[in-house]
Amino acid sequence: EVQLVESGGGLVKPGGSLRLSCATSGFTFSNAWMNWVRQAPGKGLEWVGRIKSKPVGGAIDYAAPVKGRFTISRDDSKNAVFLQMNSLKTEDTAVYYCSTGGGIVGFDFWGQGTLVTVSS
Amino acid sequence: SSELTQPPSVSVSPGQTARITCSGDALPKQYGYWYQQKPGQAPVLVIYKDTERPSGIPERFSGSRSGTTVTLTISGVQAEDEADYYCQSADTSGTYPVFGGGTKLTVL
Numbered sequence: 001e002v003q004l005v006e007s008g009g010g011l012v013k014p015g016g017s018l019r020l021s022c023a024t025s026g027f028t029f030s031n032a033w034m035n036w037v038r039q040a041p042g043k044g045l046e047w048v049g050r051i052k053s054k055p056v057g058g059a060i061d062y063a064a065p066v067k068g069r070f071t072i073s074r075d076d077s078k079n080a081v082f083l084q085m086n087s088l089k090t091e092d093t094a095v096y097y098c099s100t101g102g103g104i105v106g107f108d109f110w111g112q113g114t115l116v117t118v119s120s
Numbered sequence: 121s122s123e124l125t126q127p128p129s130v131s132v133s134p135g136q137t138a139r140i141t142c143s144g145d146a147l148p149k150q151y152g153y154w155y156q157q158k159p160g161q162a163p164v165l166v167i168y169k170d171t172e173r174p175s176g177i178p179e180r181f182s183g184s185r186s187g188t189t190v191t192l193t194i195s196g197v198q199a200e201d202e203a204d205y206y207c208q209s210a211d212t213s214g215t216y217p218v219f220g221g222g223t224k225l226t227v228l
Contacts, residue, residue, distance in 0.1 A: 035217075037163075044206060044219060044220070044221050044222040045155070045157075045163065045206050045208075045219040045222070046219065047216070047217040047218065047219065050217075061215060061216065063216065097162055097163075102217055104151065104168075104169065105168055105169075106153040106165050106168040106169075106208065107153070107155070107163070107165060107208070107217075108165050108168070108174065110162040110163055110164070111162065112161075112162055113162055
């Protein structure tokens with residue numbers, strides 16, 4: 001059974017930093033493209049960024065609103081993906097989901113999400 | 121443009137057919153995907169590559185495309201299908217995924 005479990009969310013002040021983790025199991029993590037998708041309260045889904053698998057080059061792409069502030073990384077030995085968020089803004093407040101895929105098969109598996117609240 | 125446009129809401133009675141459209145200039149070049157999200161839950165992929173249904177998704181869910189529009193059709197709608205539905209595709213380069221604004225399906 002595929003499982004994705006996010007952690008690390010919480011309350012942070014504007015300008016602060018937070019690191020999210022996504023622990024996975026049930027699939028070959030080293031071959032998986034991993035994504036972060038967020039959802040502001042009462043709003044729709046927004047893709048944040050993606051890290052491809054190392055066999056296809058491991059490229060990392062970010063959405064424009066977070067580029068230069070957020071960093072995605074992966075640890076294939078721990079089957080985990082991370083999202084380092086710096087210079088946080090109030091508009092970054094959202095539930096952050098990690099998900100697999102994002103390529104031709106779509107975002108096929110999702111975690112339950114972790115809430116990040118940026119407020120003074 | 122990489123924007124995807126969905127109607128904010130669709131309402132149907134149980135047993136009827138619901139159709140949710142998603143329009144975008146990049147759709148002729150990129151596949152369309154559909155996700156179902158119930159309150160307090162993570163999204164679930166219900167259609168991929170325009171028309172394909174993942175394992176475990178009921179046959180009443182189907183997808184189609186015509187030009188710049190992809191459509192999610194739910195035949196014989198059930199009360200449990202009440203949810204928000206999001207379409208997803210990519211920009212014209214295929215690099216950046218993009219989501220539509222979402223459609224709230226109400227089962228009357």
